[in-house]
Amino acid sequence: MRATLALIIACALPVGAAAQETLIRNATVVTVTNGTIENGSVLVRDGRIAAVGPAGSVSARPGARVIDATGMWLSPGIVDTHSHSAVEGSVNEWSVPNSGMVRVGDVLDPNDVSVYRQLAGGTTTVQILHGSANPIGGQSAIVKWKWGRPIEEWPIAGAPRGIKFALGENPKSANTPPQANVVRQYPDTRMGVEQVLEETFVGAREYERRMKEYERLRKQGTPAVAPRRDLLMETMLGILNGDVLVHSHGYRADELMMLMNLAERMGFRIRTLQHVLEGYKVAPEIAAHGAGASTFIDWWGFKIEAYDGIPFNPAIMHRAGVLASVNSDSDELARHLNVDAAKAVHWGGLNEDEALALATINPARQLGIADRVGSIETGKDADLVLWTDHPLSTYARVETTMIEGEIYFDRKRDLEQREARAAERKRLLEQIERMAPPKSDKTGEKR
Amino acid sequence: MRKHTLLFAALLAASIPAAAQTGVWAYTGGTVHPVSGPPIENGTVIIRGGLIDAVGARVAIPPEATTVDVTGLHVYPGLFDAHARVLVKEPEKSKGPLDGSGIAPPETDASTRVLSMLDWSGGNEARESAYAAGITTARLSLRSRVFDGATPVVNFGSGPLERNVVRDVAAQQISFEPRNDGAYPVSLMGVMAYVRQTLMDAAWQAEALRAYDANPRGQNRPQRRRDLDELLPALQGKLPLVLVADNAQMIDRALRLARENGVARPIISGAIDAWQVAPSLDSRNVSMILSTSYPAAPAEGAAEEPLRLLRRRANAPAAPAELAKRKVRFAFGSHGTKPADFLGGVRRAVRAGLAPEAALRALTLAPAEMFGLDRQLGSLERGKIANVIVTSLPLFEENVELRHVVIDGVPMPLPKKKEEKTDAVSPAAGRWNVSVDTASRQLTFMITIEGSGSDLRGSWSGDAGSGELSSVTLEGETLSFTLTAADQTTGDTSDWKFSGTLAGDSIAGTVSIESAAFRFEGRRQP
Secondary structure: OHHHHHHHHHHHOOOOHHHOEEEEEEEEEEOOOOOEEEEEEEEEEOOEEEEEEEEOOEOOOOOOEEEEOOOOEEEEOEEEEEEOOOEOOOOOOOOOOEOOOOEHHHHEOOOOHHHHHHHOOOEEEEEEOOOOOOOEEEEOEEEEOOOOOOHHHOEOOOOOEEEEEEOOOOOOOOOOOOOOOOOOOOOOOHHHHHHHHHHHHHHHHHHHHHHHHHHHHHHOOOOOOOOOOOHHHHHHHHHHOOOEEEEEEEOOHHHHHHHHHHHHHHOOOOOEEEEOOOHHHOHHHHHHHOOEEEEOOOOOOOOHHHOOOOOOHHHHHHHOOOOEEEOOOOOOHHHOHHHHHHHHHHOOOOOHHHHHHOOOHHHHHHHOOOOOOOOOOOOOEOOEEEEOOOOOOOOOOEEEEEEOOEEEEEHHHHHHHHHHHHHHHHHHHHHHHHHOOOOOOOOOEOO | OHHHHHHHHHHHHHHOHHHHHOOEEEEEEEEEOOOOOOOEEEEEEEEEOOEEEEEEOOOOOOOOOEEEEOOOOEEEEOEEEEEEOOOEOOOOOOOOOOOOOOOOOOOOHHHOEHHHHEOOHHHHHHHHHHHOOOEEEEEEOOOOOOEEEEEEEEEOOOOOHHHHEEEEEEEEEEEOOOOOOOOOOOOHHHHHHHHHHHHHHHHHHHHHHHHHHHOOOOOOOOOOOHHHHHHHHHHOOOOOEEEEEOOHHHHHHHHHHHHHOOOOOOEEEEOOOHHHHHHHOOOOOOEEEEEOOEOOOOOOOHHHOOHHHHHHHHHHHHHHHHHHHOOOEEEEEOOOOOHHHHHHHHHHHHHOOOOHHHHHHHHOHHHHHHOOOOOOOOOOOOOOEOOEEEEOOOOOOOOOOEEEEEEOOEEOOOOOOOOOOHHHEOOOOEEEEEEEEOOOOEEEEEEEEEEEOOEEEEEEEEOOEEEEOEEEEEEOOEEEEEEEEEOOOOOOEEEEEEEEEEEOOEEEEEEEEOOEEEEEEEEEOO
16 A cells, blocks of 8 residues: 555656666766866766766667757766755854754755755755854754755765864854843853863763763663763764764864864864865874865955965865865855865966865765765766856856756756746735635734 | 623623532524534523533423523534633743853753743733633643743633633643743754753653662662653653644654654644645644644735745645645644634635634634543533533624623623724824844834824834834834844844834834944835
């Protein structure tokens, strides 16, 4: 019975591209990891890339959908390690110095139109982070922008869990004036930020000890009251055990060093430094620690700790062996991260693949999802973007954005839909008019 | 003759309610809608000692009964508002579960008994306006405290509160509103984490106490939190758990949390987007209290109203019909709107396709079942509490008027219809479209002012949220009012004090926010 129902539902849905083959041909395929293929083809099957190669080397089954991309460039979808889009409510649980129990994934909002605009800029995968108002923020959500699909389909299953840390001016409330009737939060200094982190991990080890002691008693059959499960402490233990990856906001070289040293003392590694505008000052140290660095190319000076940013930062860090990326931290910037990547060609002289890697494969590696996204390789998810020009060109415009073989943005379709949308609006307004209470009955409407 | 009887009944009710409750009444000649069965033409309802004694077409009228002839009228069980916010004295918010120190004080607000926070004696007017709208019974709730505590079901009858309580703990309630005083949780995601941990704690505490009681020797006794004790029955399915959620995502989140924590049959209250989630609901295990306060058109810029909100506005009143079709149990709640608007809201649902029988059930027997009170009330059946209303027309006709209300067997005096005096309306009354030029951007508000003379009140909505106005005054041509806006990122609130000069349909003046002041201008909307 249930199977029958599922079948009926499946038939009622439009046949998704994911279920069939799609051949994109005659494109300039920018794979990022394996160079650029002139007049190349990419075959998509079941939402994955089934084959990549020059024209002629790749063929589809009869009946496959064929997209002729003559004159266009095909790149992997852009990956953004630092998004705050599609979050319902505040992105900061700033009331406590450590809000590691909160999960951005609990409050995703599939209606944030910024998501669609980012698809129109080629962005397909993002890490949605907690804000930087406290030293330890909430757990992040790593999602694909599957606009129009139910929200539970957005998160990438199996992606490593992440958590936000924050250093410097934001967690010590340097730029937020005190509010009447609102408790001022600890910490107030950079020393306090470090203290919160250190105390947290000492506490996490103590929690682990209590849990293990209970397990020991239970196994030997000694009656014991189970300790209370603490979701905050479990998350902190996850960090120490490497199950929860730390993505830390920070600008100044001294405190980046503080964080890496503290992590090493506690026996774990920082996964990425976020913003990291002074990363170029300590690039070898970042490389030695093994942290990734996700930065802005030319956005600085917006507060004291951001004065020392330079546009050569990504290139310098990259040359020093740091896994570097550019991120958005902004709904607007997330629509053209390809341009920010391109600037690293100008400032620092990265080659085209190195520059594009800053917004594709490198952030994918930083998030631990490079087996699925970040480049055009056989076996990876078919998250693909068709551009009118080389994606590093400021003239490049996105024609089509695909996630797992399904089209989520298409310029032509968008233009066509405008009429349908206007018609729907008209129909809805008529429906509302029809059902409106008669003039004599003013009840039942919010006032 | 009928008028005479009525007047007598009203006098009796007002002066000696205790005696009235023991009285015998016969409502004869009306169309009786028992809800538990089909309507009875020319039926009789006998009320004795506060309970329904007999219902039917051929019922002998006891000689001691006071007969009320309701020929041509319609007799129903009293209406049940499953989520009302009247009569309650909103308490000061307790100190947050975590303050700036990061240390958790022991308790949530789950041990709050809303019943102990009612202003019953001062609430005569509120009770009167409720039963004058046909609402004889309601589940009462506070504004959100995340854990809103134990909510009672009461009748709006005469006499002391004690006599009107139907059940003191009818349900526990959780709502998902972040706090605005800087204490945890200040964000929606914080609320989610807070609720998740607390529900886990409640289950853990029960288990820890059990493990300790089994072997107290050699173990430290667990600390016992009263609020967790209060939550436990709701987790175990022994007490209904109401989760307040309006939008589709919030409904999903609430249901997910319930599932995660083993809550077998959660009740979603609010549920403006019920039309959207209806197809994915498990009708056996979810019930809903639908708000009769439907989304309204934006104050301005209707042409730019996002399609998504337009869809919501068009479909929300059709949600009850959709739920009925899918056999999801539902009731209605006024959710803080005026009792007088309650029935009108349900009428809109009927206009949007809900069968009148289903609507009636959702106003009577359905909420009674939801809170395990269906053996006591919700239908006109022998032995049930005598909450009865009599109307001039079938309940969902447009110009229906209430003719009689009986609560706990006591006929209630109906207030006289107020004459609408249009000349008394304040010159400030109306909907004002107000824009404020701050240094960085222009903010717009829709300000609604109501009332007459010095009795002014109002509400606002706009870029910075929505809410009630405070300190609304008109002195000469100077109109002043204050709104409290919350910063969307931090949740910090600030008072915006408006003061401007009225000139016909326009107003201009200054708004002061803490030490800053900006210009504002407004136009009255037609």
